[in-house]
Amino acid sequence: MKLTGAEIVVACLKEQEVDTVFGYPGGTILNVYDALYKHSDEIRHILTSHEQGAAHAADGYARATGKVGVCLATSGPGATNLVTGIATAYMDSVPMVAITCNVNLPLLGKDSFQEVDIAGVTMPITKHGYIVKDVSILADTIRKAFAIARSGRPGPVLVDITKDVTAAQFEYQEKKPEALPVKKKYEEEDIEKAVALMKEAKKPYIYVGGGAVISGAYQEVRKLSGLLDAPVCDTLMAKGVMDGHSDYYTGMIGMHGTKTSNFGVSECDLLVALGARFSDRVVGNASAFAKNAKVLHIDIDAAEINKNIHSDAFVVGDLKEVLTKINEKLPEQEHPEWIAHIKELKEKYPLSYDHSVLSCPYIMEEIDKATEGKAIITTDVGQHQMWAAQYYKYSEPRTFLSSGGLGTMGYGLGACIGAKCGRPEKICINIGGDGCFRMNMNELATASRYQIPIIQVVINNHVLGMVRQWQTLFYEKRYSQTVLDDGVDFCMVAKGLGCEAFRVTTKEEFDEAIRKAIELKKPVVLDCMIGEDDKVFPMVPAGAPISEAFDASDMEA
Incomplete structure (x- = not known):
């Protein structure tokens, strides 16, 4: 059936099972908002007070649900107001699709009213960006945007559409969402080497990052801590992967991490980094970080391996999948002296504050x-x-x-x-x-x-x-x-x-x-x-x- 570009946008959102979008209307995106009006019983639109609020709301929706968040904005200042929210999502690997509309195709590049090259502006802070100038590729572009946003290491994708494309008509055929093909990045010997390092360790420590949340690997992480008999620290992005009440859990690592986590990682002989990127706020002085330890790094993004900290071994792949394999191969380990030492650190260095006043x-x-x-x-x-x-x-x-x-x-x-x-x-x-x-x-x-x-x-x-x-x-x-x-x-x-x-x-x-x-x-x-x-x-x-x-x-x- 023939639909306008604006109707194709809404149809593609429905294909992707989007139930909520956050945004702010304006001149160039009016056709899309008109189409949303006709489907308000299927897609809930939350009108925020500012486009930055829309981007942050889409981000929060994505982090809380694991689904792709969607925000909408008009051209020019509407689009640029999304930039901080897009960059926020990019830095924390949050799946988001930002849909903006631009001036008509003949007006592009002529400093037209409310024109800005938002695809160019956001190029360094998105996984990918598109500007759609032809209605015939609109549906497939939106589908690709969602697939890229949620695949591998997730992140934001921008789709900018000229206004005349939203008004033009084209034949639309519904398609079920398809995942991007995933190439296996690791070999079985990588898994074997990881297991061997764990078996050799006398003082292992697990350092968990946000990738464990993204991959849904929290049960696998908890199982590994028990099998390896190892304490676990986390980053800001990994809260809740380990139960905060667990005996193995020692709190956050880094600039405002617990003394137990910071001292323990400094003393360990094997640091197992799971879905973490060794941020400067975690590592501090890189040359002194975990200097007594071999480092085993498991992450879906090969670019993170050896970027900030040298790894003695690594596995590049989906964390949930990799840990499932490791947990099957790793015999139960025991490190009673090490665990007792960590327990002593927890008792010696608890978090404390003044209980006499409101804080x-x-x-x-x-x-x-x-x-x-x-x-x-x-x-x-x-x-x-x-x-x-x-x-x-x-x-x-x-x-x-x-x-x-x-x-x-x-x-x-x-x-x-x-x-x-x-x-x-x-x-x-x-x-x-x-x-x-x-x-x-x-x-x-x-x-x-x-x-x-x-x-x-x-x-x-x-x-x-x-x-x-x-x-x-x-x-x-x-x-x-x-x-x-x-x-x-x-x-x-x-x-x-x-x-x-x-x-x-x-x-x-x-x-x-x-x-x-x-x-x-x-x-x-x-x-x-x-x-x-x-x-x-x-x-x-x-x-x-x-x-x-x-x-x-x-x-x-």
Whole structure:
């Protein structure tokens, strides 16, 4: 049957079983929005307050569900407003398709009104980008975009369509989604070498990255830790792969990782890296990282092997598939002395904070209790992000959504809305600092418009907390442009945007407020006042070995 290009876009979204899209209309994409109007009973459109919010919402939807997130924008500034969200998804390997429309084909390249080469702009931050100038290739291009976004190491794909293509007609035939052909990247001897290294190890440590979430390998990782009798640390992206209550779990590694993880990895004789990329925030001083260990690296992306840290052995392939094979071949190992040593480190170096006042660690522990550890937690970026990673006990993957690679302030609220749209059965809570919250707090209007019952917790210390922490420790307390004590009333703002709001100044007030927020089942803001000089510990100075992690007690000493 003959359809317009705009109708083909919608038909292809239905082929891919897309149920929710996030976006903002404009002149060049009007035909697509007209087609969406006719299919509003099949595809839910969430009108965000800003295109960046749409990109973050699509990202949050994708991370929470494992499906491809979709965002839409018009040409020019609409398209460029997606860029930060696309880059955020790219850095954290999130499957997303961003559909933009551009000026008519004859106007391309002539500096036309609201024209921008968005495919060129986003080339470095997408897995692939298309500009569609011919309606005959539109359907296949959109299909390829979804296949590329979800295949291998996932990531965002951009499809830019000229407006005249959305109006032109072409014969459309429905097709079922097809996966891209996957070539087996590893040989059986790679598996054998990995198993041999594990059998030789006396002090093995498992380091888990976001690839374990993406591949759905959390059960395989947990099984491996038992078979190998090895402690497990994780990155920000891997929260929930290991149950936070497990005896084998030692917490996060890196700049704000636990002393147990940082010291343990520094002492181990085999480091098994699973779906991780050895980020600088994990590794610190690369020349001193895990210097006593052989490194076994398993990752789907061959480009990550030996990129930041040299591997003694590696397996390039899907983590779930590779670990299934390893777990079949690996006999049960025992390392009682090593495990006892790690247990001693955990007892000697627990995470700690001042229990006498309201603080973010306390808030995270109370949220954990109030939600029985089953909520989806999204975060912005800064101190609160680290506290949210440290003090909430994640027991399943896809329940901690945060901008790890790009570190995008303002990410969390849009992502929380997207997560709630994708997983409506879950309590979804965004943890944001006051600096981050003011960047994209306009998305409260989105939550209010659709009555999406998310909870926004503002960790309000009236400063840019993480930057201030660095200024305190390394810049002799020169607080250049980090004080935010300007009289902004977030509760009034929230109520003005149609949400409930509560100001919290004590532990008792927070306990009552979080339970009330959960019961209300509507968008709620909790404005929580904490000390301006609260610090995230442990900490590793930039470029230092992770074995030099220090905390407040070390500073006092």
